[in-house]
Amino acid sequence: MAKSAGAVIAFSCPNCGSEIDVIEGYTTTKCKFCNSSLLITNKIGAPRVFARPKTDKPKNILRERFGMNIQIIDVSLIYVPFIKVSSEIIGWLGGYKKGVVVQEPTYTDSGMNIDTMSTPRLVGEKRVKKRIRRILEVKLDPSEFYRYGINRVSTEGKKFEVYDDEILHRFGDVFDLPLSIKEYMEKASDMLIDEIIRDYRDFDDFEYYLRAIKKKAIIYFNPIYFARIKSGGEFYTYSFDAVNGKALVKDKGKKRKEESKKVFVGINTLYGIIGTVGITLSLISSSMGRGLSFVLALFAGFFLWWLQYGND
Amino acid sequence: MATTDIKLIPLRCPDCGKDIESGEDDLVHFCSNCGSGFEVVLDKFKKVNIIFVKPKEEFANKKLYYLPMWQILSKISINKKLNIDISQIPTEILANDRFTSFLAGLLKKEKPIDKMMFFVPAFGVTNRYQLMDQPGYLFTVKPPKLESDSPKDMVGAEYSLEDAIELAKVMFLSIQYHTDKGLMGLKGADITFDYEKARIAGIPFYEEKGMLVDGLKGYKIFKNALKDWDKIKAKLEKN
Numbered sequence: 001m002a003k004s005a006g007a008v009i010a011f012s013c014p015n016c017g018s019e020i021d022v023i024e025g026y027t028t029t030k031c032k033f034c035n036s037s038l039l040i041t042n043k044i045g046a047p048r049v050f051a052r053p054k055t056d057k058p059k060n061i062l063r064e065r066f067g068m069n070i071q072i073i074d075v076s077l078i079y080v081p082f083i084k085v086s087s088e089i090i091g092w093l094g095g096y097k098k099g100v101v102v103q104e105p106t107y108t109d110s111g112m113n114i115d116t117m118s119t120p121r122l123v124g125e126k127r128v129k130k131r132i133r134r135i136l137e138v139k140l141d142p143s144e145f146y147r148y149g150i151n152r153v154s155t156e157g158k159k160f161e162v163y164d165d166e167i168l169h170r171f172g173d174v175f176d177l178p179l180s181i182k183e184y185m186e187k188a189s190d191m192l193i194d195e196i197i198r199d200y201r202d203f204d205d206f207e208y209y210l211r212a213i214k215k216k217a218i219i220y221f222n223p224i225y226f227a228r229i230k231s232g233g234e235f236y237t238y239s240f241d242a243v244n245g246k247a248l249v250k251d252k253g254k255k256r257k258e259e260s261k262k263v264f265v266g267i268n269t270l271y272g273i274i275g276t277v278g279i280t281l282s283l284i285s286s287s288m289g290r291g292l293s294f295v296l297a298l299f300a301g302f303f304l305w306w307l308q309y310g311n312d
Numbered sequence: 313m314a315t316t317d318i319k320l321i322p323l324r325c326p327d328c329g330k331d332i333e334s335g336e337d338d339l340v341h342f343c344s345n346c347g348s349g350f351e352v353v354l355d356k357f358k359k360v361n362i363i364f365v366k367p368k369e370e371f372a373n374k375k376l377y378y379l380p381m382w383q384i385l386s387k388i389s390i391n392k393k394l395n396i397d398i399s400q401i402p403t404e405i406l407a408n409d410r411f412t413s414f415l416a417g418l419l420k421k422e423k424p425i426d427k428m429m430f431f432v433p434a435f436g437v438t439n440r441y442q443l444m445d446q447p448g449y450l451f452t453v454k455p456p457k458l459e460s461d462s463p464k465d466m467v468g469a470e471y472s473l474e475d476a477i478e479l480a481k482v483m484f485l486s487i488q489y490h491t492d493k494g495l496m497g498l499k500g501a502d503i504t505f506d507y508e509k510a511r512i513a514g515i516p517f518y519e520e521k522g523m524l525v526d527g528l529k530g531y532k533i534f535k536n537a538l539k540d541w542d543k544i545k546a547k548l549e550k551n
Contacts, residue, residue, distance in 0.1 A: 011320050026336040028323060037323040037333050041355035047318035091482050162318050209485045213475040
């Protein structure tokens with residue numbers, strides 16, 4: 001989790017209006033045109049930025065990748081957030097790991113001599129005492145869409161803009177952050193400290209005092225296309241980055257395939273049932289009155305719904 | 313409705329209005345014109361007390377560069393009495409009567425509470441910094457006498473007060489790191505730090521053979537232990 005290459009965030013200079021590209025994480029910058037020194041401020045403790053999708057024709061991309069004969073069931077764009085937190089971890093650690101005494105048989109010209117063992121030696125004993133001052137970075141996925149490959153989304157080479165709710169919703173839905181930025185910062189600090197101490201878990205005696213300082217977070221909203229497609233008789237979920245087109249996950253939905261088969265193969269049967277139920281209801285309603293036929297219609301509706309979705 | 317929680321604002325001194333040139337990672341900014349300093353907390357300016365320190369007379373004719381250090385007064389309470397052998401404490405700490413008596417007093421008291429002044433470098437450092445004796449640590453152990461000087465141009469600070477308080481705690485708890493006979497068990501001591509007041513001290517340094525030497529005690533830092541020293545030097549000399 002070393003520090004990654006920075007993304008670029010586009011701003012307008014408040015003095016001359018020129019576009020200024022700022023490297024992520026910077027707190028100040030300078031306008032190249034009017035030479036003014038500028039301070040980057042934010043209200044929530046972490047700047048929120050977004051990237052615009054480079055394509056509004058995701059179906060073309062899907063057909064390019066999977067062929068013209070695929071069936072695109074649905075495709076939608078969702079802005080998925082991820083948070084990059086960098087921090088300097090400071091402090092110290094110290095510990096001791098007991099070794100194991102090893103004694104091996106000795107060897108002579110005629111082979112192994114099991115009667116004489118070698119001098120005992122201590123193997124694997126470790127003593128550590130370190131000062132720590134390290135800058136580390138971690139990427140958090142608040143949506144937890146791991147199975148859609150969100151961890152593969154990168155900021156490298158992308159241009160981000162200051163978050164604007166209105167613009168984002170013009171392109172698609174937006175996944176909101178479930179926790180506060182403070183909670184994400186704490187989570188990230190624990191993860192970074194854990195990264196340092198994990199090498200010493202098997203130590204017999206271990207003490208540390210590590211703290212995360214200079215914590216910086218940026219919340220990126222990256223547009224992702226999520227698609228459900230049918231290709232070669234198989235059903236897939238497919239996600240790709242809407243900025244650089246990078247494929248994230250192509251997941252063969254085995255379970256979905258079986259369920260879908262049930263729905264799609266049995267569709268004629270279903271129409272048959274709907275027709276039969278309709279005729280039966282009209283016959284019943286003429287002989288038993290509207291109230292009862294309404295209740296029966298409700299039951300029939302529920303039965304049809306159960307056939308479609310009851311096992312999801 | 314459009315939400316803009318991040319914006320660019322001109323970096324000008326809130327006291328005298330002069331433009332301030334700061335480094336990309338600076339969190340505390342100093343005005344070379346009126347000598348005031350301020351932190352930016354979220355989108356608000358927060359004034360920071362500042363003292364520019366006069367160098368010792370023998371260093372006054374050197375070309376001096378001012379680097380910021382946080383000076384933090386903190387109340388320390390040890391909430392559980394510890395059985396610690398003071399003789400385990402390393403010589404550089406024992407050499408200073410004030411610090412030794414502070415620590416010894418703190419550990420012997422029934423309800424150990426005392427005040428201590430920490431010096432924490434606020435300038436950006438590289439990993440080289442941890443390989444040497446740190447002026448912040450040495451200043452804490454042997455505090456220099458600070459005499460106020462007129463405002464100087466100074467490099468911005470990369471560590472906020474909040475970070476500096478954490479660094480001070482690490483410095484205090486690192487006493488056990490320095491002991492030769494293993495760990496002293498301060499970690500399990502349940503120590504409370506109550507920050508009382510803080511200011512930035514602009515400490516004069518001069519260059520000498522790849523090192524920066526402070527103009528108060530003569531402690532040295534490798535030049536390459538400072539982040540972007542050449543850039544900082546060029547900026548300070550330009551002004």
